[in-house]
Amino acid sequence: MPRAEPDRPGTTPYRAGTLAPGVTAANSNTRVSAATLQRRIAPPAAADAANNLGLNSERLRRAMVQRLRAQGITDERVLAAMEAVPRHLFVDQALASRAYEDAALPIGHSQTISQPWVVARMIAAVCEDREPTRVMEVGAGCGYQAAVLAQFVRDVHAIERIRGLYDLARGHLRMLRLTTRVRLTFGDGMLGLPNTAPFDAIVVAAAGLAIPQALLSQLAPGGRLIAPEGGSNQRLVLVERTGAASWKRVELEAVRFVPLRAGIQS
Numbered sequence: 001m002p003r004a005e006p007d008r009p010g011t012t013p014y015r016a017g018t019l020a021p022g023v024t025a026a027n028s029n030t031r032v033s034a035a036t037l038q039r040r041i042a043p044p045a046a047a048d049a050a051n052n053l054g055l056n057s058e059r060l061r062r063a064m065v066q067r068l069r070a071q072g073i074t075d076e077r078v079l080a081a082m083e084a085v086p087r088h089l090f091v092d093q094a095l096a097s098r099a100y101e102d103a104a105l106p107i108g109h110s111q112t113i114s115q116p117w118v119v120a121r122m123i124a125a126v127c128e129d130r131e132p133t134r135v136m137e138v139g140a141g142c143g144y145q146a147a148v149l150a151q152f153v154r155d156v157h158a159i160e161r162i163r164g165l166y167d168l169a170r171g172h173l174r175m176l177r178l179t180t181r182v183r184l185t186f187g188d189g190m191l192g193l194p195n196t197a198p199f200d201a202i203v204v205a206a207a208g209l210a211i212p213q214a215l216l217s218q219l220a221p222g223g224r225l226i227a228p229e230g231g232s233n234q235r236l237v238l239v240e241r242t243g244a245a246s247w248k249r250v251e252l253e254a255v256r257f258v259p260l261r262a263g264i265q266s
Contacts, residue, residue: 057088060100067102068120075124081151082120087113090144090172107142109162109265111258114205118255119145122203125238125252126224132200138189138215138227139205139260143169143182149203150181157196158182159189162265190262192218199223207234208260216247228257 065083073079088099090113095105104112123145126132133154137146140158142165149156160166166186173179185193189204190212197218204215204227211227219225219241229237236252 077152126201136199143172206260207257
């Protein structure tokens, strides 16, 4: 399905403590189902057995990248990263055959791995026309998006609030030998990582009613943040920091993400 080109960031002022009106974009909807299915997740060793796709996994990844091109993703770094990371290793073995479909899949704990188009869209939006070297991901989930970022970003910091998913992501990143590129933290993503900030880009993989001020404050000047925002009606929001207490924002596609929650879940 054709996608509208992303709006240019920075068209609407966004200042600390306020929620400025967004710009409505007539883009095609992209839905990420917030699955509530609780299922047993295979440990990393069993996930490795998901190589039952064999050589087909490379062919399926190439087909996925061709589909992403057709859907409007043009950043070659993002496309190469999506082709390099074996998505089927990040889902339950029973779902491995569906890993390269353009669909969100359950990963346990009422959470999902976002559909490939959403992952590519969000990363491409914050990286457009720039080369970020330090990126924070809020909501690491199973570790897939962090693994994609690590293919071309030198320093990736990912936060996960659910202990079971944190352990799952850590196992996946170890399996792919990405632990030197991705620093994974078990903690409250709404607080970010103030001791590590500022970040050139921030990617938030869960939807809050408003983007937490703590995350906006951890953007470097000129840095970009992308996050879903809203309750039952959500849209991707792209924010660029323009000063010490000023940001610009633009609204993009309609999406559906799991809720952004405070605290940790052991």
